Amino acid sequence: MRALSRLLRLRNTSSTSRPSRCRHIRQYSSAVATARLNNSVDYSTTPLLNHTSQQCLSNPELPEHIRKSKTKRINLFQSVNEAMREALMTDERVLVFGEDVQFGGVFRCSLNLAEDFGTERVFNTPLSEQGLVGFAIGAASEGMRPIAEIQFADYVYPAFDQLINECSKVRYRAGSTGMHCGGVVVRMPTGGVGHGALYHSQSPESLFTHVPGLRVVIPRSPVQAKGLLLAAVACNDPVIFMEPKILYRAAVEQVPVDGYTLPLDKAEILKSGSDLTIISYGTPLYTCNAAIEAAEKDLGCSVELIDLRTIYPWDRETVLKSVKKTGRAIVVHESMTNAGVGAEVAATIQEGAFLSLEAPVKRVAGWACHTGLIFEKFIIPDVTRVYDAIKKTLDY
Amino acid sequence: MSLRYGARSIRPRRNLYAPACFNPSQAPSIARSWQRWSSVAESPASERVLFPGALKSKFTNDLAFIRPAELEAIPTYRVMNQDGVVIDETRDLGTTDEEALTLYRKMICLSVMDLIMFEAQRQGRLSFYMVSTGEEGITIGSSSALDPSDVVFAQYREAGVLMERGFTLDQFMNQFFSNCKDFGKGRNMPVHFGSRELNVHTISSTLATQIPHSSGAAYALKMQAKLNPDLPGRIACCYFGEGAASEGDFHGALNIAATRACPVIFLCRNNGFAISTPTSDQYRGDGVASRGAGYGIDTIRVDGNDIFAVRQAIKEARREALADGGKPILVEAMAYRIGHHSTSDDSFAYRQKVEVEDWKRRDNPITRLRKWLEGRGLWDEAKEKELRSKVRKEILVAFDKAEKEKKPALKHAFSDVWENFTEEQKSQMEELRSVLERYPEEYDIEQYEGGLDSLKEDLKQ
Numbered sequence A: 001m002r003a004l005s006r007l008l009r010l011r012n013t014s015s016t017s018r019p020s021r022c023r024h025i026r027q028y029s030s031a032v033a034t035a036r037l038n039n040s041v042d043y044s045t046t047p048l049l050n051h052t053s054q055q056c057l058s059n060p061e062l063p064e065h066i067r068k069s070k071t072k073r074i075n076l077f078q079s080v081n082e083a084m085r086e087a088l089m090t091d092e093r094v095l096v097f098g099e100d101v102q103f104g105g106v107f108r109c110s111l112n113l114a115e116d117f118g119t120e121r122v123f124n125t126p127l128s129e130q131g132l133v134g135f136a137i138g139a140a141s142e143g144m145r146p147i148a149e150i151q152f153a154d155y156v157y158p159a160f161d162q163l164i165n166e167c168s169k170v171r172y173r174a175g176s177t178g179m180h181c182g183g184v185v186v187r188m189p190t191g192g193v194g195h196g197a198l199y200h201s202q203s204p205e206s207l208f209t210h211v212p213g214l215r216v217v218i219p220r221s222p223v224q225a226k227g228l229l230l231a232a233v234a235c236n237d238p239v240i241f242m243e244p245k246i247l248y249r250a251a252v253e254q255v256p257v258d259g260y261t262l263p264l265d266k267a268e269i270l271k272s273g274s275d276l277t278i279i280s281y282g283t284p285l286y287t288c289n290a291a292i293e294a295a296e297k298d299l300g301c302s303v304e305l306i307d308l309r310t311i312y313p314w315d316r317e318t319v320l321k322s323v324k325k326t327g328r329a330i331v332v333h334e335s336m337t338n339a340g341v342g343a344e345v346a347a348t349i350q351e352g353a354f355l356s357l358e359a360p361v362k363r364v365a366g367w368a369c370h371t372g373l374i375f376e377k378f379i380i381p382d383v384t385r386v387y388d389a390i391k392k393t394l395d396y
Numbered sequence B: 001m002s003l004r005y006g007a008r009s010i011r012p013r014r015n016l017y018a019p020a021c022f023n024p025s026q027a028p029s030i031a032r033s034w035q036r037w038s039s040v041a042e043s044p045a046s047e048r049v050l051f052p053g054a055l056k057s058k059f060t061n062d063l064a065f066i067r068p069a070e071l072e073a074i075p076t077y078r079v080m081n082q083d084g085v086v087i088d089e090t091r092d093l094g095t096t097d098e099e100a101l102t103l104y105r106k107m108i109c110l111s112v113m114d115l116i117m118f119e120a121q122r123q124g125r126l127s128f129y130m131v132s133t134g135e136e137g138i139t140i141g142s143s144s145a146l147d148p149s150d151v152v153f154a155q156y157r158e159a160g161v162l163m164e165r166g167f168t169l170d171q172f173m174n175q176f177f178s179n180c181k182d183f184g185k186g187r188n189m190p191v192h193f194g195s196r197e198l199n200v201h202t203i204s205s206t207l208a209t210q211i212p213h214s215s216g217a218a219y220a221l222k223m224q225a226k227l228n229p230d231l232p233g234r235i236a237c238c239y240f241g242e243g244a245a246s247e248g249d250f251h252g253a254l255n256i257a258a259t260r261a262c263p264v265i266f267l268c269r270n271n272g273f274a275i276s277t278p279t280s281d282q283y284r285g286d287g288v289a290s291r292g293a294g295y296g297i298d299t300i301r302v303d304g305n306d307i308f309a310v311r312q313a314i315k316e317a318r319r320e321a322l323a324d325g326g327k328p329i330l331v332e333a334m335a336y337r338i339g340h341h342s343t344s345d346d347s348f349a350y351r352q353k354v355e356v357e358d359w360k361r362r363d364n365p366i367t368r369l370r371k372w373l374e375g376r377g378l379w380d381e382a383k384e385k386e387l388r389s390k391v392r393k394e395i396l397v398a399f400d401k402a403e404k405e406k407k408p409a410l411k412h413a414f415s416d417v418w419e420n421f422t423e424e425q426k427s428q429m430e431e432l433r434s435v436l437e438r439y440p441e442e443y444d445i446e447q448y449e450g451g452l453d454s455l456k457e458d459l460k461q
């Protein structure tokens, strides 16, 4: 009887709620009440997001006329949508396609684009990543600017051959024919959300950063996503554009209404500091920032935070300059430590700033395992692990 | 050049390619490859094509393209109509009254479980769920026509197959709640089942990857059957959606299964949608069934709302898959996806609610079988009520029990990546343990079996 009445309770609450993404209580991944560090990422107050229009427009990387223009408060999927809208509006060569793109995409990035620009330019593809990425390469090699969406970064592998053997090499093998596939942008949601398990959590960026010819970009926020995506569309090299999917809704900020680009070859110093440099990109930047706030308060240190933004080819100069100043470095990313981006950054620091180092370069990253559903919070770096790494690196 | 010489040098030795362990069914394909190399010498007046790539083609003077759009669509096999009335009473239904009742009970159990779990997800009690609504007849019907020893590769909307094979409610719930009794050790999203006992390989979210696995597994079964000719034959049965059939893996799987004559049933659930993508954006041919011919694979299309038709088709497909040394069969089972794609989807963003309601009312596998049962006096409203309340109770008991179980031990985040823990993993487990120990207020590890100790133990999987 108790069971039956509970079933009724189960049924009652839901009959009113529309089948949407609104989840009330997440008992399967609740935060720990006693946590001080691991509860401390707050997107509504983090300094990494522009909570006011003024803050947003003070960004020196924005073109002069944009800095005098209007902003609006949007999240990351809306800013991706705005960037694609701008691209479709200003460049008739732009196409937007992928699985389920026409109704707006499973993350709503292409919402209303098919309605507004027609299904010749914004369309569903059959369910084949190798097909749709190869299609993008072909279209770009005949002068279009395709923006292809892979539904999840975890599903890019069927297109691996097209990206590694074709996309990255078309210009090189074509030599003096001058033919290339610049203009291809392959977008994909990436990274953990807390309950994605093996196939909705991966961050496969290092598989692409191993390959010359591709540019790999991971934006941290709506402002960044819009500017970097528009730069990617304008870029004459193929770009892999990985969007941290937990930020689609979580990251909300003031974003310029008009179109603008941000540099594809520059890291950005988000916070300056003198004792230690943390290098990261995408979602873990928020983790790092929270850890830095706690560490600076507890330990009286000063930590510099760098967003790589473009993971390859990356801005080595900014990183080396910073580490030469601070003498200590930590690299943080979600994907596995082994042969990850951290390995490349750490080796570069060791080669280029050895004499300035006062501690080994530490990597805080995923372990050598897959993202088991129930274990995700122990695998993907959290505030505590970054905090602990700061402490240990300073104490070395 | 060297390739051609290599191929030629096979000619005189072709008998070596028919060792004793191969049965005579291999002979035709050897003859064909022989024919291929000799065909070049045929007379110039021949009526037939001499090219090695198409051996049965005749020459023609008509400049005519094949126009698939002008061909008659492949028919859909059914046994009973939408009112649950058997069309040809004189033919054997292939299902006894008792079997029909068992199938019906399982379909109801699956649909009640779907209702409860869908709602439970909405309440935040589990992270994800996918219902089978409208496809219970395909999964439960097909599974009931296989032998329990047959090997299953599934996509994710095949809970019915596991239920039919005997996956218990406790086992379902342990998987949904990622608890320490889940075979997947809490690693997989809900509905990604697997069972060694039931010969079901663990489901992966990656679409279509299981299709070539099923070809290879079927080949393994075929080779093993040759070594053990006294044992009954086994097949592989692979389930996938019409969307997944657009992946390259589908093509690779069917083609290799055909060339290696693998005893496998490729069972496509064509439910009209791949998330939001309608079949009109998925393909322009006659469904998935029309592709079978392209691979030289015998194919049938069946009404997925008619569980008798599904059973008959699969039984016959299985018989044929095992006959004469084995061959693949493609079955396209037609349905309509009545539920949302998953709990992460709101399908009314891309289809009309009335369309769904219409399908739900007009035709679905459960009401069709119920009408048949009622027509034979085997079922009524009272029995329906009693069954529903019984399975509901059983499901909720299992639900409660599973929700209260502990989570799998933390070491299982690292185990089974390789056969044994690596040195790197061991040092990472030590690093994790040290963090968990030094910052106890940051983590809730008591809900994991063995708490911190599982990372401390002498590290063996």
Ligand SMILES: Cc1ncc(C[n+]2csc(CCOP(=O)(O)OP(=O)(O)O)c2C)c(N)n1
Binding pocket: A099, A127, A151, A152, A155, A158, B157, B205, B206, B207, B208, B240, B241, B242, B243, B244, B245, B269, B271, B273, B274, B275, B337, B341
């Ligand atoms: C390789 C790959 N690409 C994309 C996805 C995302 N995805 C999950 S289900 C799905 C639709 C599958 O449709 P279908 O095969 O028809 O099966 P149904 O859901 O209709 O049962 C998509 C695109 C995936 N899981 N794997």
Ligand SMILES: [Mg+2]
Binding pocket: B241, B242, B243, B269, B270, B271, B272, B273, B274, B275
């Ligand atoms: Mg489908």
